[in-house]
Amino acid sequence: MSESPQPDPNTIKITLDDLEAITLPSPAAIATTSTSGTSIYGTINDMPDDPTLPAEKPSIWLQGWLYLGSAGLLGALAGWGICEHAFVDNGTGAKTWGNIWLLPLIVALMCVAFGIAESLVERSARKGLIRVAIALPLGIVFGFIFDFIANLIYNIGLGILGAAGVQSFHNPAVWLVRGIAWMAFGAAGGLVYGIIGKSGRKAGYGALGGALGALLGGAIFDPIAFLMERHSAHGAAHSAAPSRAIGFALLGMATGIAMGLVESALKDRWLYVTAGPLAGKQFILYKPVTTLGSNQQADIYLFKDAEILPAHATLLLKGSRIHVVPTGTVYVGGSPIRGTHVLQSGSILRIGRYGFRYQEKQR
Known part of the structure; x- marks a missing residue:
């Protein structure tokens, strides 16, 4: 008869009791190690898409429509503030340097503000300086060119309305004509924004967004002035400056917001x-x-x-x-x-x- 095999003394035996005694670590104790050697702890449920990175709350101030809208508002106010004290608003047709430079300077400083805002968000002072150096002269040149175009459109529009029997600036048709004419200023700001971003497509989206925003800003400019005249205790002459400030600020804000929204909507x-x-x-x-x-x-x-x-x-x-x-x-x-x-x-x-x-x- 053959002898039964003898058990190997080196064999490891695991019983059911041994298996029941094993405890698994809690998911909360899972740790990962970053490339710098620092352990990052977290649960499986609250991990972001990449489990080696902690989840962070996004900042609303990094939304393009918000920082561009804020920049447009501040840039337009700065241009108005520089020129307002030299602006003649007496209906005689007389013009000073304030009248000549008002809208071109507003456009130029809006362009500068857009470049600064983008650089602040990206935390790059060097980019900011380069963008300002490009945006300021381009904004001034484009400002004067598009000021001429806007005045041409506005005068043609008023002529058409006059031939149709519209005689009052309180007519909404006149407000719309101003908005259409001022689309040129928004388009100029958007073009410069794209140029300093070194992208033709960005310039196109910026011009479209800027034009739409300026259409809205221009259309509400006269109603704001009339509303302030009505509520002014001192008459229209004293309300003209603050009404222009509010009107141009809304023009700049609407232009920036529309640029950000259009750019985001059309991205590929x-x-x-x-x-x-x-x-x-x-x-x-x-x-x-x-x-x-x-x-x-x-x-x-x-x-x-x-x-x-x-x-x-x-x-x-x-x-x-x-x-x-x-x-x-x-x-x-x-x-x-x-x-x-x-x-x-x-x-x-x-x-x-x-x-x-x-x-x-x-x-």
Whole structure:
């Protein structure tokens, strides 16, 4: 008879009692390690798209319509404030430098304010200086050119209304004519905004948005003046200056808000910042080549992170697809990429402390 096999003394035996004694760690104790070696703790349920980044509340001040609207308001008020004391409003046709420069300077300072606002949001003083240096002279030139165009449109419109029997400036048709004429000022501001952004498409969207905003601002300019005249205790002469201030401020604000809304509505592809100091900001990808890095001259400037290289990554538009070309460490979907990677709509990127969600407009 053969002998039964003897048990191996080195065999590890696990009983049911041993299995029941095992306890799993709580999800709240899960930790991940960032590239800097710092552990980041959190639960599975409250993790953002990239579990290595903490969720951050987006700032409303990074919305384009809001900061461009605020900039337009301040720029228009600044132009009015410089020229108002020299402005002649006596109906005699006499003009001083205040009359000549009022609208062109308002346009120029709106352009400057748009550039400064964009630079403040992106935290790049160097970009701000460059944009101001470009926007101020361009704004002045465009301001005078479009002032001539606006006056031509306005006088033609008044002539048509006069031939139709409209004799009063209290007629809403006159308000509409002013709005149509002042579309030229908004278009000028939008064009300069796109030029300093180095994008023809951005200039086109800016001109369209600026024209729509200025149409609204121009159309309500006269009603505001008439309303203030009616409620002024000192008569129309004393109410003219503040009514102009309010009217031009609303013109600038409406122009900036419309530029931001139109640009956002017509965008094709963009990066939305989900984590980091710029959380809530969207970067519309207009250009064939978009650079990301810690250099202030980068198209998307990523600041306050020592791990980010001056030229950390490049986004290339090839056909209808966006390709990521990493120089430093770039994570897509939580995994580092080693070479060129094609993004899909909804792709999650991480560069240092910054998280991004890439989006494309559905066609």
